[in-house]
Amino acid sequence: MSEDEVLLQQLFEEEKLTDKQKKIIIAAIESFSEKGYAATSTNEIAKKAGVAEGTIFRHYKTKKELLVSIVAPLMTKLIGPFIVNDFHKVLDRPYENVEDFLRAAIKNRSDIIKKMLPVIKIVIQEIPFQPELREQFIEQVARKTFERILQVIKDYQDKGQLIEMPTLSVARLAISSIFGFLISRYILFPDSEWDDELETERTVQFIMHGLAVKD
Amino acid sequence: MSEDEVLLQQLFEEEKLTDKQKKIIIAAIESFSEKGYAATSTNEIAKKAGVAEGTIFRHYKTKKELLVSIVAPLMTKLIGPFIVNDFHKVLDRPYENVEDFLRAAIKNRSDIIKKMLPVIKIVIQEIPFQPELREQFIEQVARKTFERILQVIKDYQDKGQLIEMPTLSVARLAISSIFGFLISRYILFPDSEWDDELETERTVQFIMHGLAVKD
Amino acid sequence: MSEDEVLLQQLFEEEKLTDKQKKIIIAAIESFSEKGYAATSTNEIAKKAGVAEGTIFRHYKTKKELLVSIVAPLMTKLIGPFIVNDFHKVLDRPYENVEDFLRAAIKNRSDIIKKMLPVIKIVIQEIPFQPELREQFIEQVARKTFERILQVIKDYQDKGQLIEMPTLSVARLAISSIFGFLISRYILFPDSEWDDELETERTVQFIMHGLAVKD
Amino acid sequence: MSEDEVLLQQLFEEEKLTDKQKKIIIAAIESFSEKGYAATSTNEIAKKAGVAEGTIFRHYKTKKELLVSIVAPLMTKLIGPFIVNDFHKVLDRPYENVEDFLRAAIKNRSDIIKKMLPVIKIVIQEIPFQPELREQFIEQVARKTFERILQVIKDYQDKGQLIEMPTLSVARLAISSIFGFLISRYILFPDSEWDDELETERTVQFIMHGLAVKD
DNA sequence: GATGAATGAGCGTTCATTCAT
DNA sequence: AATGAATGAACGCTCATTCAT
Numbered sequence: 001m002s003e004d005e006v007l008l009q010q011l012f013e014e015e016k017l018t019d020k021q022k023k024i025i026i027a028a029i030e031s032f033s034e035k036g037y038a039a040t041s042t043n044e045i046a047k048k049a050g051v052a053e054g055t056i057f058r059h060y061k062t063k064k065e066l067l068v069s070i071v072a073p074l075m076t077k078l079i080g081p082f083i084v085n086d087f088h089k090v091l092d093r094p095y096e097n098v099e100d101f102l103r104a105a106i107k108n109r110s111d112i113i114k115k116m117l118p119v120i121k122i123v124i125q126e127i128p129f130q131p132e133l134r135e136q137f138i139e140q141v142a143r144k145t146f147e148r149i150l151q152v153i154k155d156y157q158d159k160g161q162l163i164e165m166p167t168l169s170v171a172r173l174a175i176s177s178i179f180g181f182l183i184s185r186y187i188l189f190p191d192s193e194w195d196d197e198l199e200t201e202r203t204v205q206f207i208m209h210g211l212a213v214k215d
Numbered sequence: 216m217s218e219d220e221v222l223l224q225q226l227f228e229e230e231k232l233t234d235k236q237k238k239i240i241i242a243a244i245e246s247f248s249e250k251g252y253a254a255t256s257t258n259e260i261a262k263k264a265g266v267a268e269g270t271i272f273r274h275y276k277t278k279k280e281l282l283v284s285i286v287a288p289l290m291t292k293l294i295g296p297f298i299v300n301d302f303h304k305v306l307d308r309p310y311e312n313v314e315d316f317l318r319a320a321i322k323n324r325s326d327i328i329k330k331m332l333p334v335i336k337i338v339i340q341e342i343p344f345q346p347e348l349r350e351q352f353i354e355q356v357a358r359k360t361f362e363r364i365l366q367v368i369k370d371y372q373d374k375g376q377l378i379e380m381p382t383l384s385v386a387r388l389a390i391s392s393i394f395g396f397l398i399s400r401y402i403l404f405p406d407s408e409w410d411d412e413l414e415t416e417r418t419v420q421f422i423m424h425g426l427a428v429k430d
Numbered sequence: 431m432s433e434d435e436v437l438l439q440q441l442f443e444e445e446k447l448t449d450k451q452k453k454i455i456i457a458a459i460e461s462f463s464e465k466g467y468a469a470t471s472t473n474e475i476a477k478k479a480g481v482a483e484g485t486i487f488r489h490y491k492t493k494k495e496l497l498v499s500i501v502a503p504l505m506t507k508l509i510g511p512f513i514v515n516d517f518h519k520v521l522d523r524p525y526e527n528v529e530d531f532l533r534a535a536i537k538n539r540s541d542i543i544k545k546m547l548p549v550i551k552i553v554i555q556e557i558p559f560q561p562e563l564r565e566q567f568i569e570q571v572a573r574k575t576f577e578r579i580l581q582v583i584k585d586y587q588d589k590g591q592l593i594e595m596p597t598l599s600v601a602r603l604a605i606s607s608i609f610g611f612l613i614s615r616y617i618l619f620p621d622s623e624w625d626d627e628l629e630t631e632r633t634v635q636f637i638m639h640g641l642a643v644k645d
Numbered sequence: 646m647s648e649d650e651v652l653l654q655q656l657f658e659e660e661k662l663t664d665k666q667k668k669i670i671i672a673a674i675e676s677f678s679e680k681g682y683a684a685t686s687t688n689e690i691a692k693k694a695g696v697a698e699g700t701i702f703r704h705y706k707t708k709k710e711l712l713v714s715i716v717a718p719l720m721t722k723l724i725g726p727f728i729v730n731d732f733h734k735v736l737d738r739p740y741e742n743v744e745d746f747l748r749a750a751i752k753n754r755s756d757i758i759k760k761m762l763p764v765i766k767i768v769i770q771e772i773p774f775q776p777e778l779r780e781q782f783i784e785q786v787a788r789k790t791f792e793r794i795l796q797v798i799k800d801y802q803d804k805g806q807l808i809e810m811p812t813l814s815v816a817r818l819a820i821s822s823i824f825g826f827l828i829s830r831y832i833l834f835p836d837s838e839w840d841d842e843l844e845t846e847r848t849v850q851f852i853m854h855g856l857a858v859k860d
Numbered sequence: 861g862a863t864g865a866a867t868g869a870g871c872g873t874t875c876a877t878t879c880a881t
Numbered sequence: 882a883a884t885g886a887a888t889g890a891a892c893g894c895t896c897a898t899t900c901a902t
Contacts, residue, residue: 020883036344038253042876052884057877059882098427121343128340129251163428165417172399173392173421180391202380206388210425211377212313235866257893267867272894274865450887466774468683472872482888487873489886528857555773558766559681592856595847602829603822603851610821632810636818640855641807642743665862687897697863702898704861 007115011073021059023049028066033118037067037126067126071133074119075140077112098161101152102204106178110196113186121187146171177207222330226288236274238264243281248333252282252341282341286348289334290355293327313376316367317419321393325411328401336402361386392422437545441503451489453479458496463548467497467556497556501563504549505570508542528591531582532634536608540626543616551617576601607637652760656718666704668694673711678763682712682771712771716778719764720785723757743806746797747849751823755841758831766832791816822852 004026008017017025027049031040042063046053060066095101113120127133153170156162162170181203185194219241223232232240242264246255257278261268275281310316328335342349368385371377377385396418400409434456438447447455457479461470472493476483490496525531543550557564583600586592592600611633615624649671653662662670672694676685687708691698705711740746758765772778798815801807807815826848830839 018882036251036253038251039344041874043874053876054878054884054886055882058884061877063876125340125343128336129254160428162426165426169414169417170426172395173418174426176391176395176399177388180387180395184387184391199384202384203388206425208425208427210421210423211380211385211388212423213375213378233865256891258891268893269868269895270866273867276894278893448886466681466683468681469774471870473870483872484874484889485887488888491873493872551773555770558770559684590858593858595856599844599847600856602825603848604856606821606825606829607818610817610825614817614821629814632814633818636855638855638857640851640853641810641815641819642853643805643808663861686895688895691864698897699863699865699899700861703863706898708897 007119010115011070011077011119013077018059020049020051020055024051024056024059024066025070029070029118029122032067032070032126033121037122037130064130064132067122067130068132068136070119071123071126072136074116074123075137077116098156099204099208101156102174102178102207103200106181106200106203109178109182110185113182117186149175174207177203222334225330226285226292226334228292233274235264235266235270238266239271239274239281240285244285244333244337247282247285247341248336252278252337253344279345279347282337282345283347283351285334286338286341287351289331289338290351293331293335293356313371314419314423316371317389317393317422318415321396321415321418324393324397325400328397332401364390389422392418437549440545441500441507441549443507448489450479450481450485453481454486454489454496455500459500459548459552462497462500462556463551467493467552468559494560494562497552497560498562498566500549501553501556502566504546504553505567508546508550508571528586529634529638531586532604532608532637533630536611536630536633539608539612540615540630543612547616579605604637607633652764655760656715656722656764658722663704665694665696665700669696669701669704669711670715674715674763674767677712677715677771678766682767682775709775709777712767712775713777713781715764716768716771717781719761719768720782723761723765723786743801744849744853746801747819747823747852748845751826751845751848754823754827755830755845758827762831794820819852822848 005022007029008022008025012025024045027045028040031045031048042056043053045066046056049056056063056066060069095104123133123137127137149171150167153162153167153174157164157167157170181199185196185199220237222244223237223240227240239260242260243255246260246263257271258268260281261271264271271278271281275284310319338348338352342352364386365382368377368382368389372379372382372385396414400411400414435452437459438452438455442455454475457475458470461475461478472486473483475496476486479486486493486496490499525534553563553567557567579601580597583592583597583604587594587597587600611629615626615629650667652674653667653670657670669690672690673685676690676693687701688698690711691701694701701711705714740749768778768782772782794816795812798807798812798819802809802812802815826844830841830844
């Protein structure tokens with residue numbers, strides 16, 4: 001199974017996709033993420049996919065519907081495992097301390113981001129301009145995940161492992177650090193040499209203890 | 216002087232802009248930042264600016280040149296003060312400890328970001344797709360600023376105020392936290408109520424001491 | 431079969447042309463030859479052809495490609511018969527004397543010119559400005575034909591039917607006379623009354639014996 | 646006096662031209678003859694002339710008026726000397742025989758053509774598309790000159806130096822040969838090496854005696 | 861007289877979308 | 882289901898021309 005096939009399977013698990021449809025989606029992901037949605041023509045997608053232009057519109061009423069069909073499942077998939085798995089894990093208290101949880105969270109997201117990189121780029125680029133996507137994102141991702149995250153934070157605060165501070169602020173600071181790492185690692189400087197294990201640990205330690213010298 | 220006038224003056228300090236040119240730039244900034252560069256038509260800009268479409272092309276040979284002419288000065292302006300001012304300040308040792316420096320850095324960037332927000336959005340959106348911009352950004356912003364930042368970090372490490380860790384990693388962690396704050400504050404949730412003083416302080420404390428409970 | 435159909439068939443013998451394509455070509459020939467290539471808009475061609483403007487660009491990537499596609503086959507067709515037929519005829523010595531050859535040459539060219547007139551006008555008008563066409567013309571028409579003509583002249587000189595003079599000069603003089611006739615006949619004064627037989631004969635006699643009174 | 650100055654003086658003898666006007670005309674002649682009237686923009690002419698675009702329209706109401714103002718004087722000048730001078734010369738019987746007359750005619754036209762070449766190219770290119778020019782050409786050049794030429798021919802026929810044949814046909818044949826020479830010499834192959842004296846003589850001899858071998 | 865900024869119609873071309881096959 | 886020719890609106894851009902300075 002090729003790399004593209006894997007990506008497709010992850011994004012469109014249950015859906016039945018014809019062969020042509022797969023080709024269209026792969027071509028669209030590639031073009032959208034390279035040149036942006038608005039700057040990509042359906043003609044170009046059709047050529048890259050090796051299908052007739054009309055075929056695209058047989059499966060997706062409009063170009064925007066094609067975009068949404070690609071991006072929407074990511075929202076569920078990207079988030080789903082986090083919520084479903086980790087929720088239970090956390091409730092089951094597999095991570096007795098925060099640091100283990102952070103390490104797991106970073107690792108977990110890393111795997112997905114690596115695979116979904118082109119689609120993630122599309123989401124980031126298009127969310128500001130496509131109200132449809134933004135709404136979906138806020139609805140499905142932001143809200144659900146956020147609630148979960150806030151609760152996790154609260155749990156650890158209750159356990160006395162995190163300082164007292166509004167959970168929203170805690171969330172912002174922790175998420176900034178994690179996303180800052182992932183964005184640096186996979187989007188800004190993917191070509192630098194990275195010791196993933198080491199940088200993950202540094203990030204975790206930073207979140208916990210900051211940069212100040214301890215006496 | 217209107218808010219737009221202020222923005223223009225800051226971006227195009229020395230340049231002589233005709234009245235129509237100002238209108239074009241303001242209209243372009245608005246449209247580009249709202250709908251994206253590719254999705255904005257020159258016709259639309261002309262209408263919003265109240266000029267003939269031809270007038271745009273009298274001043275800017277192509278649509279892309281208009282984009283660059285808006286975005287390029289930001290790169291200098293956004294960065295200039297940081298380097299020039301803070302460089303000297305740091306060398307002159309006005310900030311004896313890191314925390315003061317961080318507070319100043321956040322404050323300094325906040326002011327500019329607030330004013331330049333729409334242009335900054337354009338830069339963020341278009342850099343991935345416009346090699347011209349990316350190059351300029353890397354050349355003028357990333358390189359220069361990064362060197363400066365790394366040096367500042369090293370200084371504080373030498374003074375024993377920051378832990379020993381590769382400066383690049385320190386930079387990544389600190390910058391993530393600061394940008395995480397600014398992006399949350401001005402781009403993601405500009406409409407929430409923010410106690411700027413307090414959140415700045417929380418960010419600074421986080422960078423220094425992390426989230427772990429101290430005994 | 432209409433007159434236009436004949437022209438098309440002659441120019442695009444082997445090629446499969448859709449109905450719309452035929453209409454586009456006929457409209458383009460008409461407009462180009464009436465107003466010149468640069469002064470003809472694609473919009474105008476589309477309207478005259480009764481198709482959408484986009485349809486033109488589906489078949490021809492650019493306006494210039496449309497021009498070339500019309501003019502290029504003429505170069506082959508105009509010249510082909512001359513070379514192939516006449517070459518063999520001459521070698522087979524069907525024209526024992528020059529006068530017969532000249533008569534045949536004029537007649538042969540007349541038929542084609544009559545049919546191709548509008549396209550020929552386009553070629554003449556555009557060759558000075560379209561390097562692409564000029565090259566093609568020199569390559570396919572001028573070179574091949576010229577070699578052939580020079581050889582024919584040499585043959586007749588060897589047979590003692592033409593005076594000794596550099597073949598290039600002989601060619602220039604004979605060709606001037608023939609083209610002078612054809613241009614007068616079909617382009618400058620097509621509306622005058624012409625006794626084609628008689629004027630052809632006069633031209634032939636002129637080429638052979640000039641205008642001086644013989645004693 | 647530069648070469649351009651000479652051309653201007655010859656074309657605009659009596660007219661008072663400002664310095665800018667001269668520059669405009671020279672620039673226009675160059676561009677029109679290189680790229681054609683329709684494909685030349687007034688902006689381009691202005692730049693080449695080193696004047697503001699508005700200046701062109703101060704002197705010539707429209708672009709077409711500029712074309713006509715350049716081309717019209719040629720019609721008079723090109724023809725004028727022929728009619729005026731040669732008319733009297735012929736009446737004064739300076740050329741006792743046709744051959745001398747032909748030599749003089751070719752020589753006379755050669756000089757002018759050499760100087761006026763770019764303007765002549767413009768005339769040839771634009772006459773088919775500019776009814777205004779065509780009318781002017783027919784009126785001033787064709788008619789007057791033609792009458793004169795026909796009369797000259799008739800004179801020589803009466804003197805028994807030219808064969809009996811409709812003067813129109815005689816004219817056509819002679820003019821074809823002369824123009825065929827001039828066009829080959831100055832327009833088609835200006836870069837070949839030409840022995841002007843010799844080719845002129847060959848042309849004259851051809852017109853008189855043709856190409857057939859005399860016994 | 862000369863300028864050049866401004867115009868808006870029109871240019872060649874591309875686009876997402878439709879539909880007969 | 883798949884095609885690809887056809888569409889016409891919209892695109893970025895150029896043009897000849899105007900006019901306040």
